[in-house]
Amino acid sequence: MKKIIITVGPAINKFLKQLECKNYIYRVNGSHLELTAVKNSVQKIRENISNVEILLDLPGNKVRTCNLKKPVLLKIGKKFSLSVDQINCPQFCRYIKVKDTVLAADSTLKFMVHSVDDKEVVFLSQSNGYLFNNKGLHVHGINKKLPFLFGKDHQLISLANELKVDYVGLSFVRSCRDIKEARGLLDGNIKLITKVETKSALDNLNSILQEVEYILVDRGDLSAEIGLEKVPRSQEFIIDKALFYNKKVFLATQFLTNMIDKPIPSIAEVISLYSTFKTGIYGIQLSEETAIGKYPLECLKVIEKILSEIKAENQYLLKS
Secondary structure (H helix, E strand, O other): OOOEEEEEEEEOOOOOHHHOOOEEEEEEEEEEEEOOHHHHHHHHHHOOOOOOEEEEEEEOOEEOOOOOOOOOEEEEOOEEEEEEHHHHOOOHHHHHOOOOOEEEEOEEEEEEEEEEEEEEEEEEEEEEEOOOOOOOOEEOOOOHHHOOHHHHHHHHHHHHHOOOOOOOEEOOOOHHHHHHHHHHHOOOOOOEEEEOHHHHHOOOHHHHHHHOOOEEEHHHHHHHHOOOOHHHHHHHHHHHHHHHHHOOOEEEEEOOOOHHOOOOOHHHHHHHHHHHHHHHEEEEOOOOHHOOOHHHHHHHHHHHHHHHHHHHHHHHHOHH
């Protein structure tokens, strides 16, 4: 049976009681919650569901906007600025340069560094839209220069030990060194889910797979790192390597995006899920679909129906 990771949030929280008998992993996203909210979320899950498995996902060294009192309006060809206290990484200004390209919001927003000093960065927008608080700012190659764990990661690791969660998700892993650093801080009973979402992780995949039991391919952050058109082949490559080493693989990002606002999936989403489950992966992760979407239970029912079809097909093939 495939494992489904459900990201908890306002959408799914009101239905937790209805999920008592389901074999899901419940993901608490440390990127978007304060420490108190993380603790409350874990407690709420345990109050509603017995024998539950909980994943606490670390934000990792992802540069993000912070302290934005309102969204920043972006218009093509127009400049906007972020002060150093509106970026969660003090070193960011040190590592970027004029003409660097920045991607945000799963690569849907694009802008260029126009000028930078130790107080602010001025960008020239190449997209129309809004830049919201706590959104990632991706600059190619910058991940290699940053410490693996930011201050919030250390706080969440301590909280994970205190709460005795089942899994901790390691974001933006680059090499085995990062995994060993985190493992040295975590309770030995907590299992690691190592996220493959950087070019460095792809380059070091063989050694990483020999170090871990679980990996998760975050296709959104990986696309910003290597380019959207390279994600399909990279996904195949990662799955093949993981299966060769007998490791468990999760995939994440945009499985049922249509159902964030609509009660049914697109045909393309159903076909993609069907094909994905047949690749030999261990499971998938739902993010916005269950955290903030309008139809979280319907998303889970769609997945169950697809898995049921695959099971029936396999049984038929065994009999024939």
